[in-house]
Amino acid sequence: MNKYFLHGKLKASSGNGEKLAAILIEASKLVSRSATCQLYLVSKDPEQPETIWVTEVWDNKEAHDASLQNPEVRALIGQAIPILDGMPAGGQTLEVLGGYGV
């Protein structure tokens, strides 16, 4: 299988966790059109309401990196940046070996 896996943490500024999640769910709709993207989940940490995690599986790193050049994706990133509390920090870059669901 050997897919590219990203699990990353974003922290919204106070009160903006739901708004950040909504922007990322819009992003998931864009990337779902790409045959190279198998998974793009937006999750919250129930104990940290402004902390949103994005979990992505792509064919490879190049496919992921290319997605960031998509003008619609870039527009959503532009909406998210002002409501972030600091830079993305935390998470993992992994390699999917196998399993179920992608």
Added chain:
Amino acid sequence: MNKYFLHGKLKASSGNGEKLAAILIEASKLVSRSATCQLYLVSKDPEQPETIWVTEVWDNKEAHDASLQNPEVRALIGQAIPILDGMPAGGQTLEVLGGYGV
């Protein structure tokens, strides 16, 4: 959506990373039969060859917990325990809000 999301880290004893991943991939085949499991991915950290991550999405916590009572799953857990280096440590328990792929 509000699914139950687990992302957990297991560390194998020296030289046993691939064996641990193989056991977990067998577990993914068992849970894939369950309508309440949407995702069970087994990934490695390319920079830490004995570190294996398991990423799971279930309808709810109860569905996940019930899977641990399955005798076949328990048999696989029994195979994994002797090759673990310490207890599982690290990861997140999250709530999927939306996205693509499950």
